[in-house]
Amino acid sequence: MANLAALELDRPETATRPARLRVVLLGCGTVNTGVLDALELMPDRIEIAAVVTRRRRPGQTGRTAWLTDIRDAFDTGPDLVIDGLPDCPAAEKALDLAVERGIHVISANKAVIARRPDLEARARAKSTRFAYSAAVGGGVPVLETVQRLTAAGETIASVRGVLNGTSNFVLGLLEQGVGFDQAIAAAQAAGFAEADPSSDIDGLDAAAKLALIARKAYGIAPDALAIPADSLLSIEPGQVCGVRENGLRYRQVAELSRTETGEIDARVRLIALPETHPLARTENEENAVEITCESGLKIQLHGKGAGQVPTAGSVLADIRDLLAAGEG
Ligand SMILES: NC(=O)c1ccc[n+]([C@@H]2O[C@H](COP(=O)([O-])OP(=O)(O)OC[C@H]3O[C@@H](n4cnc5c(N)ncnc54)[C@H](OP(=O)(O)O)[C@@H]3O)[C@@H](O)[C@H]2O)c1
Structure with missing residues (x-):
């Protein structure tokens, strides 16, 4: 340390x-x-x-x-x-x-x-x-960046990111043909996944993070449990390997924006992104986030999303x- x-x-x-x-x-x-x-x-x-x-x-x-x-x-x-x-x-x-x-x-x-x-x-x-x-x-300063942007008078239009290091780590191993249970065990051994990894896998962890970002960005506290989320279990490990061969990578992508009527629009989806996409370039437990402001300002953050x-x-x-x- x-x-x-x-x-x-x-x-x-x-x-x-x-x-x-x-x-x-x-x-x-x-x-x-x-x-x-x-x-x-x-x-x-x-x-x-x-x-x-x-x-x-x-x-x-x-x-x-x-x-x-x-x-x-x-x-x-x-x-x-x-x-x-x-x-x-x-x-x-x-x-x-x-x-x-x-x-x-x-x-x-x-x-x-x-x-x-x-x-x-x-x-x-x-x-x-x-x-x-x-x-x-x-270690990626997501909340701090949102807070500084709003304090500087920016209005956050949207936040989109890979926010769960465990699911990213697991998807990376599935791409290499490792079985689901083995991938989870490896994430636990590395100190990323908790003893009960279900909230990482089912997208609830990413949904809770979106709720915290919404609080900093808009002063609104949505119910994380009401945010729709895809589970990693909804795709076959073979699909993850399969799309990789075609230049695509599955990523658990958390998305937040505000509708014209001021409602929060938030979801956590499993998306096959082109491997050159900034969110697809996350390896292992990394996180990556794109913050877009109504002024057109765009900020990208990338770094270690979990671990001691x-x-x-x-x-x-x-x-x-x-x-x-x-x-x-
Ligand atoms: N690990 C990461 O990369 C990471 C990243 C971001 C945020 N977090 C969050 O940080 C928190 C801690 O994560 P962690 O990975 O450090 O967890 P952890 O390794 O599982 O450690 C949890 C600690 O809490 C203690 N504990 C559990 N239930 C308790 C109770 N009822 N009373 C007293 N002590 C109790 C455990 O005691 P024993 O030692 O006796 O079991 C252990 O020391 C979690 O909320 C997690 O979501 C973790």
């Missing part, structure tokens, strides 16, 4: 350094292990009050409390909670409690944030931070913003 640590430690010192942030990490799997490694190298800025996992970690030593009860962790009095939990009721309750107690939240948990737009609204009403850069695009380094890097960028704002 040396590069994540460098990201933080290379920052120039500022004259008005905020107090140390007291931090609780919820979950310590792929994402938060990377975050923890980097934060442990910043003892002057960050105090790790507790780390919560589902199973006990008896081997853990040091000053940080390793807990299995989320409420016990909140009782350590954190300024900031970093959510690296899967989509589960415990995560939803934890974010609710953090917002209720006026604790800053940084989360990678796109499913919960998309389902509960009230959390961000309530945090904003309390002037506490509720940031989730890592929830869309992994890019995702933890986005979480650390949110922490850096919080520290820079002096909200510790």
Whole structure:
């Protein structure tokens, strides 16, 4: 994790350094292990009050409390909670409690944030931070770019992209003739797919990301579950290989725009694109996004959409913003 640590430690010192942030990490799997490694190298800025996992970690030593009860962790009095939990009721309750107690939240948990737009609204009403850069695009700054464009007075006409690293990784293996179950197992072993990969495969993960982009672009929070989505299971692995031979690549493409009447038009489709298309040039877990503004401005983003380094890097960028704002 040396590069994540460098990201933080290379920052120039500022004259008005905020107090140390007291931090609780919820979950310590792929994402938060990377975050923890980097934060442990910043003892002057960050105090790790507790780390919560589902199973006990008896081997853990040091000053940080390793807990299995989320409420016990909140009782350590954190300024900031970093959510690296899967989509589960415990995560939803934890974010609710953090917002209720006026604790800053940084989360990678796109499913919960998309389902509960009230959390961000309530945090904003309390002037506490509720940031989730890592929830869309992994290391690709999709939400940040949409936010900057709208802040600069642009109106987003459409967003189109490969937003799910796991399904892209799986499609890449299917193209090579690997079986579906083997491809999923490889995505899990690489830390991209969760234990239950169905939301990646069925397009729900991409739909949740579209809901978060819609929130930043239009201030509207569509129901991710109501966004129509094609499942990877709707095509035969042989079809994926077959079109590849004809210069086409299947990609899970998430699309968002606003109709003339102001409604959100969003969908997740499996499309066979020409291999020269920017969205078709995504390899493995990469994401690619095209943002088109009504002014005609077009922005293309491309990069690692999943995995420890890019995702933890986005979480650390949110922490850096919080520290820079002096909200510790
Ligand atoms: N992985 C990626 O590339 C990526 C990219 C973008 C966003 N995300 C999002 O980031 C979040 C974390 O992903 P991940 O890949 O790091 O997940 P992960 O590797 O499966 O880790 C999840 C962690 O949460 C803990 N946990 C699960 N249920 C819990 C509960 N009820 N109480 C306390 N702890 C619990 C687990 O504990 P144990 O260690 O004891 O099992 C584990 O430490 C997810 O919401 C995911 O959608 C992930």
